[in-house]
Amino acid sequence: xxxxxxxxxxxxxxxxxxxxxxxxxxxxxxxxxxxxxxxxxxxxxxxxxxxxxxxxxxxxxxxxxxxxxxxxxxxxxxxxxxxxxxxxxxxxxxxxxxxxxxxxxxxxxxxxxxxxxxxxxxxxxxxxxxxxxxxxxxxxxxxxxxxxxxxxxxxxxxxxxxxxxxxxxxxxxxxxxxxxxxxxxxxxxxxxxxxxxxxxxxxxxxxxxxxxxxxxxxxxxxxxxxxxxxxxxxxxxxxxxxxxxxxxxxxxxxxxxxxxxxxxxxxxxxxxxxxxxxxxxxxxxxxxxxxxxxxxxxxxxxxxxxxxxxxxxxxxxxxxxxxxxxxxxx
Amino acid sequence: xxxxxxxxxxxxxxxxxxxxxxxxxxxxxxxxxxxxxxxxxxxxxxxxxxxxxxxxxxxxxxxxxxxxxxxxxxxxxxxxxxxxxxxxxxxxxxxxxxxxxxxxxxxxxxxxxxxxxxxxxxxxxxxxxxxxxxxxxxxxxxxxxxxxxxxxxxxxxxxxxxxxxxxxxxxxxxxxxxxxxxxxxxxxxxxxxxxxxxxxxxxxxxxxxxxxxxxxxxxxxxxxxxxxxxxxxxxxxxxxxxxxxxxxxxxxxxxxxxxxxxxxxxxxxxxxxxxxxxxxxxxxxxxxxxxxxxxxxxxxxxxxxxxxxxxxxxxxxxxxxxxxxxxxxx
Numbered sequence: 244x245x246x247x248x249x250x251x252x253x254x255x256x257x258x259x260x261x262x263x264x265x266x267x268x269x270x271x272x273x274x275x276x277x278x279x280x281x282x283x284x285x286x287x288x289x290x291x292x293x294x295x296x297x298x299x300x301x302x303x304x305x306x307x308x309x310x311x312x313x314x315x316x317x318x319x320x321x322x323x324x325x326x327x328x329x330x331x332x333x334x335x336x337x338x339x340x341x342x343x344x345x346x347x348x349x350x351x352x353x354x355x356x357x358x359x360x361x362x363x364x365x366x367x368x369x370x371x372x373x374x375x376x377x378x379x380x381x382x383x384x385x386x387x388x389x390x391x392x393x394x395x396x397x398x399x400x401x402x403x404x405x406x407x408x409x410x411x412x413x414x415x416x417x418x419x420x421x422x423x424x425x426x427x428x429x430x431x432x433x434x435x436x437x438x439x440x441x442x443x444x445x446x447x448x449x450x451x452x453x454x455x456x457x458x459x460x461x462x463x464x465x466x467x468x469x470x471x472x473x474x475x476x477x478x479x480x481x482x483x484x485x486x487x488x489x490x491x492x493x494x495x496x497x498x499x500x501x502x503x504x505x506x507x508x509x510x511x512x513x514x515x516x517x518x519x520x521x522x523x524x525x526x527x528x529x530x531x532x533x534x535x536x537x538x539x540x541x542x543x544x545x546x547x548x549x550x551x552x553x554x555x556x557x558x559x560x561x562x563x564x565x566x567x568x569x570x571x572x573x
Numbered sequence: 574x575x576x577x578x579x580x581x582x583x584x585x586x587x588x589x590x591x592x593x594x595x596x597x598x599x600x601x602x603x604x605x606x607x608x609x610x611x612x613x614x615x616x617x618x619x620x621x622x623x624x625x626x627x628x629x630x631x632x633x634x635x636x637x638x639x640x641x642x643x644x645x646x647x648x649x650x651x652x653x654x655x656x657x658x659x660x661x662x663x664x665x666x667x668x669x670x671x672x673x674x675x676x677x678x679x680x681x682x683x684x685x686x687x688x689x690x691x692x693x694x695x696x697x698x699x700x701x702x703x704x705x706x707x708x709x710x711x712x713x714x715x716x717x718x719x720x721x722x723x724x725x726x727x728x729x730x731x732x733x734x735x736x737x738x739x740x741x742x743x744x745x746x747x748x749x750x751x752x753x754x755x756x757x758x759x760x761x762x763x764x765x766x767x768x769x770x771x772x773x774x775x776x777x778x779x780x781x782x783x784x785x786x787x788x789x790x791x792x793x794x795x796x797x798x799x800x801x802x803x804x805x806x807x808x809x810x811x812x813x814x815x816x817x818x819x820x821x822x823x824x825x826x827x828x829x830x831x832x833x834x835x836x837x838x839x840x841x842x843x844x845x846x847x848x849x850x851x852x853x854x855x856x857x858x859x860x861x862x863x864x865x866x867x868x869x870x871x872x873x874x875x876x877x878x879x880x881x882x883x884x885x886x887x888x889x890x891x892x893x894x895x896x897x898x899x900x901x902x903x
Contacts, residue, residue: 294669297627297628327658332626336625
């Protein structure tokens with residue numbers, strides 16, 4: 244048995260969560276519903292403009308790994324924080340959830356700080372993310388421990404982590420170590436604009452290395468440069484063994500080896516949509532590595548997503564296993 | 574018109590909020606429902622033992638001032654943080670709420686960090702607080718600007734702030750400047766064990782300087798060393814002009830110049846009791862300085878307290894003025 248069911252690699256971030264309306268988004272020049280990269284100056288000025296906030300550990304793949312750890316999965320996370328207070332908070336929250344947290348820690352003298360994401364949650368629960376990457380932008384091959392990747396059944400790569408000078412090489416090192424020891428590779432496209440920035444690199448990785456692709460409707464349309472959702476799903480299904488595509492209130496579509504399952508969303512009052520896709524992936528991967536069929540994995544994903552959007556913060560608060568049991572999935 | 578309706582002085586803290594059960598409290602040696610002071614070593618070891626947490630600006634008087642600012646009151650806060658990430662979060666959240674935040678900032682080289690309070694919220698919503706004071710312990714007379722105190726209708730003093738070598742002198746300086754210019758003094762007893770530690774100093778201040786005393790049942794019993802709640806209320810009412818004593822699900826008792834009003838609590842599902850007393854005081858002081866009668870002030874206090882215990886975090890999230898209007902108080 245491998246030591247880890249899933250090892251995730253992503254941008255280590257602390258979320259700075261605040262509420263704001265559409266007018267605020269317009270005045271602050273924030274595009275609604277997507278992730279936009281900002282520099283330190285913009286982070287400072289935007290932080291000065293927002294209302295009171297809550298700081299909660301986030302980061303897309305880290306949320307996924309926290310979900311897997313919450314479910315009792317054997318899991319680890321690789322990301323980069325600085326030796327500062329926010330870095331300590333990020334590392335604490337992953338370890339406290341039961342995940343192994345592995346990274347080189349940027350020293351106190353580093354010019355950049357621990358990454359943070361200023362999330363404006365509008366009254367409809369939608370999140371508009373403003374990401375200052377900080378030290379997490381500089382994750383590089385030397386931060387990847389090949390032995391850890393070799394000891395993983397699956398690795399989970401965060402699309403957002405394609406931003407940064409050495410991240411492609413870091414991912415390549417992780418993939419080689421994992422695949423070289425019989426492990427498999429999953430990738431999340433993360434965000435339609437992230438796909439815009441890295442379409443060719445994503446495409447090459449999907450064709451050559453990815454066994455399981457996570458995405459949502461907007462991301463897969465951007466990936467395959469089409470307005471035809473069914474065509475995009477079909478194209479993806481030809482390139483990877485499993486496609487798991489979330490589709491908001493329409494649930495999720497799972498495609499694999501010529502078969503397809505459309506699983507329903509769980510109706511929920513949306514308080515904060517942050518983390519829905521992340522927790523879908525976490526529950527799906529946990530289900531998959533515990534021997535559940537793909538349809539059940541998809542249903543577990545939808546249940547986990549519905550839990551995380553019912554409260555502020557992108558990590559589970561209710562007992563997900565109990566929710567799976569309630570929905571007849573365990 | 575004075576520049577400020579209320580200026581608060583207290584322990585500047587960031588709350589580290591996490592959930593834990595009675596067993597965890599027992600194993601970690603935490604006394605339930607009270608505030609216990611811890612040193613940096615204990616803060617580090619306890620933080621390592623708790624589950625994932627959320628960081629939210631807190632501090633008792635700071636919560637009160639945030640509530641007043643939320644209501645549109647002219648208000649300021651004096652406390653001490655370090656020039657670190659948690660200090661920046663604390664200052665941001667008060668200013669973003671509309672309060673003036675004034676303090677000497679301890680430099681990056683200071684040995685102590687910004688204070689934090691590890692709050693374990695049990696399933697019954699009760700909070701057990703573990704406070705590492707950090708730099709806020711060292712608030713001293715030079716941190717008090719007499720001109721600001723002179724320009725305040727009321728000052729609001731946090732009982733917790735009696736812990737620390739120079740805090741009594743700092744309070745005396747604030748009281749003298751305020752009273753010397755026709756201002757008035759309110760005090761909260763904060764916690765029954767805090768009363769134990771400082772009973773004589775509290776008693777002297779109550780008799781000589783305090784015009785309005787905030788407390789709860791346990792605190793006033795400790796203050797007057799009695800098991801007889803009515804006797805304690807009567808004793809306090811002889812010493813200060815206004816006594817505002819909260820009493821959990823029994824609401825609050827307001828006593829002044831021989832009159833008494835018992836105002837009901839607003840029934841609420843308790844998610845996190847952190848901040849109930851703080852927001853009661855904030856709403857009460859806002860009402861008082863806006864010309865409302867004492868009974869209405871007490872009712873406003875109970876409405877504000879019910880809002881803040883209905884969610885995680887000790888500062889208001891719903892519109893308090895709208896809630897006051899809904900209850901016929903505006």
